[in-house]
Amino acid sequence: MPLSAPRKPTFIPSPSAEAVLAESAGDAAFATTLAKGLVVLEAFDAQASMLGNMELSARTGIPRPTVARLTHTLAELGYLRYDQDLAKYCLGARALRMAHPLLAGMQFRQVARPLMQELAESVRGTVSIGLLDGTAMVYVESARSGNVGPHVPDIGMPIPVVSTAMGRAAAATLPAADSALLERQIKTDNAEAWSTHRDKYRAGIQQCADRGFCTCYGEYMPSIHAVAAPLFHARHLKQSFAINCGIPAFRLQPGQLEAEIGPRITALAVSIRSLVNEAEPTIAPREQPRKKVVK
Amino acid sequence: MPLSAPRKPTFIPSPSAEAVLAESAGDAAFATTLAKGLVVLEAFDAQASMLGNMELSARTGIPRPTVARLTHTLAELGYLRYDQDLAKYCLGARALRMAHPLLAGMQFRQVARPLMQELAESVRGTVSIGLLDGTAMVYVESARSGNVGPHVPDIGMPIPVVSTAMGRAAAATLPAADSALLERQIKTDNAEAWSTHRDKYRAGIQQCADRGFCTCYGEYMPSIHAVAAPLFHARHLKQSFAINCGIPAFRLQPGQLEAEIGPRITALAVSIRSLVNEAEPTIAPREQPRKKVVK
DNA sequence: GAGTGCCTGTCCGTATAATGGACAGAATAT
DNA sequence: ATATTCTGTCCATTATACGGACAGGCACTC
Numbered sequence: 001m002p003l004s005a006p007r008k009p010t011f012i013p014s015p016s017a018e019a020v021l022a023e024s025a026g027d028a029a030f031a032t033t034l035a036k037g038l039v040v041l042e043a044f045d046a047q048a049s050m051l052g053n054m055e056l057s058a059r060t061g062i063p064r065p066t067v068a069r070l071t072h073t074l075a076e077l078g079y080l081r082y083d084q085d086l087a088k089y090c091l092g093a094r095a096l097r098m099a100h101p102l103l104a105g106m107q108f109r110q111v112a113r114p115l116m117q118e119l120a121e122s123v124r125g126t127v128s129i130g131l132l133d134g135t136a137m138v139y140v141e142s143a144r145s146g147n148v149g150p151h152v153p154d155i156g157m158p159i160p161v162v163s164t165a166m167g168r169a170a171a172a173t174l175p176a177a178d179s180a181l182l183e184r185q186i187k188t189d190n191a192e193a194w195s196t197h198r199d200k201y202r203a204g205i206q207q208c209a210d211r212g213f214c215t216c217y218g219e220y221m222p223s224i225h226a227v228a229a230p231l232f233h234a235r236h237l238k239q240s241f242a243i244n245c246g247i248p249a250f251r252l253q254p255g256q257l258e259a260e261i262g263p264r265i266t267a268l269a270v271s272i273r274s275l276v277n278e279a280e281p282t283i284a285p286r287e288q289p290r291k292k293v294v295k
Numbered sequence: 296m297p298l299s300a301p302r303k304p305t306f307i308p309s310p311s312a313e314a315v316l317a318e319s320a321g322d323a324a325f326a327t328t329l330a331k332g333l334v335v336l337e338a339f340d341a342q343a344s345m346l347g348n349m350e351l352s353a354r355t356g357i358p359r360p361t362v363a364r365l366t367h368t369l370a371e372l373g374y375l376r377y378d379q380d381l382a383k384y385c386l387g388a389r390a391l392r393m394a395h396p397l398l399a400g401m402q403f404r405q406v407a408r409p410l411m412q413e414l415a416e417s418v419r420g421t422v423s424i425g426l427l428d429g430t431a432m433v434y435v436e437s438a439r440s441g442n443v444g445p446h447v448p449d450i451g452m453p454i455p456v457v458s459t460a461m462g463r464a465a466a467a468t469l470p471a472a473d474s475a476l477l478e479r480q481i482k483t484d485n486a487e488a489w490s491t492h493r494d495k496y497r498a499g500i501q502q503c504a505d506r507g508f509c510t511c512y513g514e515y516m517p518s519i520h521a522v523a524a525p526l527f528h529a530r531h532l533k534q535s536f537a538i539n540c541g542i543p544a545f546r547l548q549p550g551q552l553e554a555e556i557g558p559r560i561t562a563l564a565v566s567i568r569s570l571v572n573e574a575e576p577t578i579a580p581r582e583q584p585r586k587k588v589v590k
Numbered sequence: 591g592a593g594t595g596c597c598t599g600t601c602c603g604t605a606t607a608a609t610g611g612a613c614a615g616a617a618t619a620t
Numbered sequence: 621a622t623a624t625t626c627t628g629t630c631c632a633t634t635a636t637a638c639g640g641a642c643a644g645g646c647a648c649t650c
Contacts (some may be wrong), residue, residue, distance in 0.1 A: 032606095323636095
């Protein structure tokens with residue numbers, strides 16, 4: 001197999017220690033230590049922001065002494081901070097810095113922001129842009145107004161593709177081959193969720209094709225209804241973006257999502273797309289492509 | 296104007312391959328491969344968002360074949376994406392996901408946001424919160440209004456401590472011992488910048504102590520003047536936050552920073568602090584501290 | 591206060607896994 | 621056609637990561 005071309009070039013499934021270990025087995029050119037270190041970093045989440053070596057070992061399946069050396073290294077580099085009193089680690093600021101070039105590359109976020117804020121205030125909900133990452137959507141920008149309920153989108157936060165309007169809208173931007181691949185990944189990833197949401201997932205993609213947005217009534221969070229529209233698909237980097245609007249269910253009139261908010265999110269997507277095309281040099285003109293021989 | 300800026304090496308207080316290698320030498324419990332992998336990730340920046348194995352090797356000092364295996368691994372895990380045509384890598388969405396728990400832990404950002412936006416609109420500039428990370432400040436939240444000039448703050452973006460109002464305000468939150476340590480780090484990091492800005496750096500810290508904010512007239516970017524106020528210092532995690540307000544110089548009246556905007560940023564800091572104290576459980580009550588024996 | 595359980599951090603012989611010089615193929619430049 | 625520079629890849633060497641096992645601190649219980 002080729003060395004530096006990822007085996008599954010399009011979408012990378014969620015690693016999780018076992019998956020990493022499984023992959024490393026078959027691949028000689030796989031830096032196990034690096035992978036394990038990243039698995040350790042991924043073990044932190046919003047609920048478990050402080051973890052000791054033992055907890056990390058339990059969560060990742062990596063033996064304690066190994067975890068200790070990894071955390072030691074990560075702390076040395078600033079990706080983790082060590083709390084002497086608690087004998088626990090938490091994420092360090094370097095982790096955030098690492099992500100900056102990625103955000104900085106999406107210049108359209110800057111022009112989209114005020115428009116998103118405007119809509120959020122108008123409907124008293126959240127308006128966010130997400131990027132497809134495996135079987136999840138990752139928020140890359142978010143605006144909101146008022147009390148928006150239990151789900152507060154924030155940059156970097158992942159939500160599932162299969163059970164959310166945003167995920168389905170992003171899936172709708174994909175070429176057929178990638179779309180099929182994504183379905184298989186979702187199924188592999190979480191067969192139960194797939195069978196639960198499959199029909200509405202496909203319907204959502206179809207809705208996007210038909211009228212430019214799709215709706216989702218509390219499948220991800222019961223108290224939140226949402227609409228989402230495809231934004232665009234950057235072909236060369238295989239990045240798919242979508243934009244959504246989430247509103248607490250109790251605040252919605254019957255039919256309001258379909259009649260009012262859906263069209264508005266679609267219009268917003270159109271505006272952002274046009275701004276992208278004129279303001280985003282990354283999308284159209286690239287460096288001279290190095291024509292590769294198709295083997 | 297922003298085109299000519301990049302050549303001025305945007306200061307890299309990062310560990311840089313040599314520093315990493317140097318550290319690894321003395322430390323047996325240091326996972327070299329993990330460190331090198333992270334150095335590769337750090338090699339990307341806003342100007343160089345797409346890099347091939349060779350460029351990465353040149354930037355990091357790590358031999359090509361080694362870089363190839365590292366990038367291969369990182370791509371497999373989703374931290375990098377590979378562009379087949381260009382034969383180059385760019386950061387993947389997973390990098391952003393990793394940082395989310397860190398952001399999610401700073402709940403005060405959510406309440407601060409609308410207040411920051413309000414001030415930004417009122418003065419037609421940027422209002423941002425930053426977190427001290429070594430000798431840099433890393434933006435963790437930002438609001439802005441109108442055309443704010445060449446410097447557009449964004450989450451994850453680093454700026455130097457020594458030459459910015461925000462850095463000095465953050466330094467002002469530190470206990471004396473940590474403050475001295477930081478000075479030494481800055482000096483070691485970039486002796487030239489230290490000697491250039493030392494006096495104003497110390498004056499800025501003093502200003503914060505005296506009247507709650509400090510000013511900075513274009514030391515970081517000539518066209519931007521700024522004020523900043525200390526926010527707070529989370530003792531156990533050694534996290535220092537500050538808040539700033541930057542305004543294009545041409546838009547400012549003489550004395551406006553001192554008379555109007557400084558007091559407003561100080562007042563904003565006070566508001567946010569009070570909200571933190573009542574809404575941030577992380578700050579005060581923690582898990583039972585594991586009292587460590589002082590050796 | 592001794593006993594027990596748990597969780598720290600650390601050691602060190604083993605063998606695995608990372609290393610990087612060297613090579614071959616492809617695309618562009620001369 | 622030749623030279624140049626990039627790409628991806630191989631493989632023997634050796635350094636590096638591994639993880640079972642140990643010792644000590646803390647917080648319970650009895």
